Amino acid sequence: MTPLDPPNPPLTRKDFTSDQEVRWCPGCGDYAILAAVQRMLPELGVRRENTVFVSGIGCSSRFPYYMNTYGFHTIHGRAPAVATGLKLANPQLDVWLVTGDGDGLSIGGNHLIHVLRRNLNLQIILFNNRIYGLTKGQYSPTSLLGKRSPSSPMGSVDNPIAPAAFALGCGARFVARGVDTDAKNLINTLKRAHEFQGTGFVEVFQNCPVFNDGAFDHFTAKDVAAQQQLHLEHGKPMRFGDDKGLRLRPGSLDIEVVTVGENGVTEADLLVHDETNRSQAFLLANLDPPTFPVAVGVLFRSDENLVPFEVGMHEQNKQARARGLGDINALMRKGHTWKVDADPSADPAG
Amino acid sequence: MDTFASTNSTTQRELIESVVIRFAGDSGDGMQLTGSQFSDTTALMGNDLSTLPDFPAEIRAPAGTTFGVSGFQVHFAAHDIMTPGDAPDVLVAMNPAALKVNLRDLKPGGLLVVNTGAFTAGNLKKAGYDKNPLEDSSLDGYRLLKIDITKHTLQSVESFGLGNKEAVRAKNMWTLGLMMWMFGRERDSTAEWLRGKFAKSPNIAEANIAALNAGHVYGETAEMPQGIHAYEVPRARLQEGHYRNVTGNEATAWGLLTGGKLAGLELVLGSYPITPASTILHYLSNLRAYGITTFQAEDEIAAVCAAIGASYAGSLGITTTSGPGLALKTEAIGLAVSTELPLVVVDVQRGGPSTGLPTKTEQSDLLFAVYGRNGDCPLVVLAASTPGDCFTMAVEAVRLATKYMTPVILLTDGFLANSAEPWKIPDINSFEPFPVKQRTDPAGFHPFLRDPQTLARNWAVPGTPGLEHRIGGLEKNYDSGNISYDPDNHHKMVKVRAAKVAGVADDIPLQKIDQGEDSGDLLVVGWGSTFGAISSAVLGARKAGLKVSHAHIRYMHPMPKNLGEVLKRFKHVLVPEMNNGMLVKILRSDYLVDARGLNKIAGQPFKIAEIEAEIRGLLASS
Ligand SMILES: Cc1ncc(C[n+]2csc(CCOP(=O)(O)OP(=O)(O)O)c2C)c(N)n1
Ligand code: SF4
Ligand SMILES: [Mg+2]
Numbered sequence: 001m002t003p004l005d006p007p008n009p010p011l012t013r014k015d016f017t018s019d020q021e022v023r024w025c026p027g028c029g030d031y032a033i034l035a036a037v038q039r040m041l042p043e044l045g046v047r048r049e050n051t052v053f054v055s056g057i058g059c060s061s062r063f064p065y066y067m068n069t070y071g072f073h074t075i076h077g078r079a080p081a082v083a084t085g086l087k088l089a090n091p092q093l094d095v096w097l098v099t100g101d102g103d104g105l106s107i108g109g110n111h112l113i114h115v116l117r118r119n120l121n122l123q124i125i126l127f128n129n130r131i132y133g134l135t136k137g138q139y140s141p142t143s144l145l146g147k148r149s150p151s152s153p154m155g156s157v158d159n160p161i162a163p164a165a166f167a168l169g170c171g172a173r174f175v176a177r178g179v180d181t182d183a184k185n186l187i188n189t190l191k192r193a194h195e196f197q198g199t200g201f202v203e204v205f206q207n208c209p210v211f212n213d214g215a216f217d218h219f220t221a222k223d224v225a226a227q228q229q230l231h232l233e234h235g236k237p238m239r240f241g242d243d244k245g246l247r248l249r250p251g252s253l254d255i256e257v258v259t260v261g262e263n264g265v266t267e268a269d270l271l272v273h274d275e276t277n278r279s280q281a282f283l284l285a286n287l288d289p290p291t292f293p294v295a296v297g298v299l300f301r302s303d304e305n306l307v308p309f310e311v312g313m314h315e316q317n318k319q320a321r322a323r324g325l326g327d328i329n330a331l332m333r334k335g336h337t338w339k340v341d342a343d344p345s346a347d348p349a350g
Numbered sequence: 351m352d353t354f355a356s357t358n359s360t361t362q363r364e365l366i367e368s369v370v371i372r373f374a375g376d377s378g379d380g381m382q383l384t385g386s387q388f389s390d391t392t393a394l395m396g397n398d399l400s401t402l403p404d405f406p407a408e409i410r411a412p413a414g415t416t417f418g419v420s421g422f423q424v425h426f427a428a429h430d431i432m433t434p435g436d437a438p439d440v441l442v443a444m445n446p447a448a449l450k451v452n453l454r455d456l457k458p459g460g461l462l463v464v465n466t467g468a469f470t471a472g473n474l475k476k477a478g479y480d481k482n483p484l485e486d487s488s489l490d491g492y493r494l495l496k497i498d499i500t501k502h503t504l505q506s507v508e509s510f511g512l513g514n515k516e517a518v519r520a521k522n523m524w525t526l527g528l529m530m531w532m533f534g535r536e537r538d539s540t541a542e543w544l545r546g547k548f549a550k551s552p553n554i555a556e557a558n559i560a561a562l563n564a565g566h567v568y569g570e571t572a573e574m575p576q577g578i579h580a581y582e583v584p585r586a587r588l589q590e591g592h593y594r595n596v597t598g599n600e601a602t603a604w605g606l607l608t609g610g611k612l613a614g615l616e617l618v619l620g621s622y623p624i625t626p627a628s629t630i631l632h633y634l635s636n637l638r639a640y641g642i643t644t645f646q647a648e649d650e651i652a653a654v655c656a657a658i659g660a661s662y663a664g665s666l667g668i669t670t671t672s673g674p675g676l677a678l679k680t681e682a683i684g685l686a687v688s689t690e691l692p693l694v695v696v697d698v699q700r701g702g703p704s705t706g707l708p709t710k711t712e713q714s715d716l717l718f719a720v721y722g723r724n725g726d727c728p729l730v731v732l733a734a735s736t737p738g739d740c741f742t743m744a745v746e747a748v749r750l751a752t753k754y755m756t757p758v759i760l761l762t763d764g765f766l767a768n769s770a771e772p773w774k775i776p777d778i779n780s781f782e783p784f785p786v787k788q789r790t791d792p793a794g795f796h797p798f799l800r801d802p803q804t805l806a807r808n809w810a811v812p813g814t815p816g817l818e819h820r821i822g823g824l825e826k827n828y829d830s831g832n833i834s835y836d837p838d839n840h841h842k843m844v845k846v847r848a849a850k851v852a853g854v855a856d857d858i859p860l861q862k863i864d865q866g867e868d869s870g871d872l873l874v875v876g877w878g879s880t881f882g883a884i885s886s887a888v889l890g891a892r893k894a895g896l897k898v899s900h901a902h903i904r905y906m907h908p909m910p911k912n913l914g915e916v917l918k919r920f921k922h923v924l925v926p927e928m929n930n931g932m933l934v935k936i937l938r939s940d941y942l943v944d945a946r947g948l949n950k951i952a953g954q955p956f957k958i959a960e961i962e963a964e965i966r967g968l969l970a971s972s
Contacts, residue, residue: 018820020820049812050812052812057823064822065833071820072662073820075682075823081647081648082659082662085618085656085660088643089616089660089664090663090813092813110652111652111655325639326639326640328640336393336394336539336594337594338594340396340589340591342590
């Protein structure tokens with residue numbers, strides 16, 4: 001695959017903005033994510049005509065309508081399958097898949113498993129608002145236990161899933177997290193996903209002010225963010241807050257929070273983030289407040305080369321067609337065939 | 351057996367006009383191979399033929415049981431034939447269970463070949479026999495040829511040093527050799543096939559060939575009971591041309607490739623394995639050199655969605671399935687209708703509802719294909735009527751899908767999928783190409799601009815500068831393609847999508863009368879795989895002087911423009927179907943004719959006699 005040259009003259013954020021009126025509720029976290037993506041794309045130097053946003057159904061899945069690129073708003077949960085067909089037909093396309101916690105993890109969970117394990121070369125942005133927004137506020141597979149909603153008035157007893165851990169379990173090779181309101185880090189993370197040759201999975205914590213307001217405030221609110229978020233950087237010790245850090249509790253595989261400078265703990269005792277360590281990524285994906293900070297940034301990036309599915313398929317196509325496209329007439333005449341001569345006694349008109 | 355008057359004195363073979371043979375045995379006995387080898391040779395020898403494989407849903411049911419019986423029926427003749435035959439003239443029963451299951455179909459006085467070696471006390475009990483039927487008078491009405499095939503096979507392969515299991519397995523080839531002697535078939539092509547199949551173990555190939563030859567020698571040399579001898583079936587007078595045997599699923603696969611070539615498009619197949627459609631996936635997976643990418647998806651929903659994604663990207667998306675899979679695909683097919691993307695869905699129908707009869711045939715997805723989606727959701731539905739017709743209709747499916755930017759469902763069925771017939775191989779250069787034009791011009795573009803003639807929207811493909819656009823399943827504004835909830839616009843869009851599909855009627859052949867006059871007492875109307883049985887039944891009735899005609903519909907939605915008028919030229923209309931009355935419902939509601947149904951829902955094709963009896967009964971009582 002040869003990457004296309006960047007557009008000349010370079011594009012701006014406006015070039016990626018469609019003429020459609022955005023119809024999310026005021027204050028919805030989706031606006032911030034849309035803005036971040038529209039700001040990022042010109043910086044990637046990609047071409048509009050080569051970019052496709054594919055989504056399922058949900059508030060978040062309206063996203064493609066607002067992008068002045070190609071876009072396909074498909075059906076509930078099935079965007080990964082549609083995107084797979086797109087990439088099989090044209091591996092050159094730069095595909096972004098937009099999904100929600102319900103779209104991607106309930107109805108479309110099966111397809112998400114398979115797109116991740118096949119490692120198609122595309123980016124997935126999962127808008128996690130821990131609620132079904134579009135259908136007016138029912139609990140979702142990421143809603144916490146006890147969540148009261150129209151369909152769980154006594155509180156949910158439906159044990160939630162952690163999207164990043166799910167992705168890792170599916171064999172995803174790039175797993176990252178971002179926060180809707182933290183544009184700078186979100187843009188960097190999305191760029192990393194784009195750069196990755198394979199499926200780049202990014203979970204974005206997205207506030208739904210109408211049906212699940214403040215679901216992430218305990219680690220995204222300005223006053224607590226620094227204390228409750230661990231910004232991962234490859235090769236750097238895992239530090240957060242003023243003086244906190246993570247280390248492996250000696251003699252175990254458990255992570256614990258320590259204070260640097262207390263009880264003889266120094267920075268050298270802390271875990272150093274290794275993006276390429278899947279086991280560590282699992283531990284990070286499952287850290288939850290209040291005991292732990294929420295890990296954001298790139299949790300995992302595999303450094304083992306796995307040919308993306310569509311690339312492997314096209315290499316096989318090439319192999320099969322090494323001597324040119326097959327001749328169907330010849331194909332149908334292979335094997336046991338026989339010829340019947342004109343019957344001289346037959347009625348020529350018959 | 352239809353016999354000629356004469357006996358050919360030089361070969362001492364009795365000349366016969368046609369014969370129906372059924373090979374039956376345990377699933378593990380290799381009856382499908384035996385039958386198909388016999389058929390291939392028969393075709394090579396110039397007979398017309400039709401086959402009907404019949405196998406259990408279980409891969410290996412317990413040996414010796416009645417539900418593990420696998421059968422393969424072949425009908426071949428010195429003239430044109432159209433069905434695998436109502437009842438066998440010859441039944442080869444490899445064990446008691448095969449006898450038990452199949453005997454009731456054998457014609458009175460028919461030839462019964464049994465492998466006595468398998469009639470052990472244990473096998474008799476498993477088949478539910480209290481007494482050995484070979485030893486009482488229960489088979490007196492048939493010509494019985496008892497041979498210990500197991501023993502003869504073991505002797506014939508002795509020198510190859512095979513294990514007992516492997517050696518016994520060759521008994522299907524011994525039996526095939528015997529039947530090839532009886533009907534004057536040549537063994538070369540089977541020997542060649544065995545050498546190819548067992549290329550890695552030549553010893554096994556040679557042992558099987560030895561068994562094949564031994565069966566043949568047995569026929570030539572052994573003393574046969576009174577009334578059992580060899581036959582000759584002269585070649586049929588087929589139209590001039592180059593022929594091969596083809597099954598419906600092979601023809602479908604080749605038709606799809608041909609359609610892609612005529613359209614000038616790459617194909618992307620998304621499919622999930624399901625009987626009896628899987629072999630289309632297998633064939634096409636092997637034919638990537640011919641312009642197709644094949645994708646085994648995680649389920650049927652993903653399969654059709656990937657096909658839709660491929661169509662959005664400018665290839666032609668195809669998906670192949672059977673009833674339960676079509677059920678899963680319905681929501682996505684609605685998306686393709688709404689986004690007006692081309693899509694070909696092949697439904698190889700099987701017995702339903704639910705898992706139903708996976709390996710048996712039925713025509714019970716017609717109403718589902720035509721009407722079974724949420725919303726007003728019209729699309730094109732085609733039906734193939736013979737194995738070879740699967741090719742033609744697959745090409746049509748591609749043509750109509752791409753020309754009208756619409757999903758097309760092609761209905762075939764389990765019978766067509768697996769049964770073979772000699773097929774005059776078409777020259778794909780004789781088909782009119784229908785190259786697809788995808789839009790490149792940005793001037794005045796919006797995604798739902800329509801061709802004024804066909805009403806098809808323009809196809810703009812990602813990668814094309816200046817045509818960036820968004821589509822989806824929400825209703826679209828007629829004039830811009832943007833989302834619209836406007837009531838009048840929705841009304842208009844529903845009407846436009848319906849008009850577009852209805853307009854396909856102007857682009858398909860008029861309904862013809864396949865046999866008989868174009869008016870009369872009775873028109874028998876069929877669709878799909880009942881073609882052969884109806885055609886033969888109508889022929890029989892016409893020979894008896896009845897004023898009957900046959901019309902077979904291949905365009906199920908929209909139907910040919912003249913169909914209503916054709917129906918009204920007959921006093922009665924009879925609609926034989928392998929379902930509980932579906933086409934008959936459409937004809938009655940669309941054309942207000944008093945059509946009557948003849949329904950067989952047994953997982954088996956119609957017998958000619960069943961339809962002929964209904965024709966006679968109907969005309970006698972009217
Ligand atoms: C087949 C089907 N079932 C149900 C729905 C209704 N539905 C639309 S969106 C949605 C949930 C969306 O939740 P999520 O993916 O979290 O997206 P959000 O709206 O929260 O962004 C549901 C249940 C549908 N459109 N299609
Ligand atoms: S319902 Fe929630 S998620 Fe949906 S648009 Fe409104 S605020 Fe955003
Ligand atoms: Mg949600």
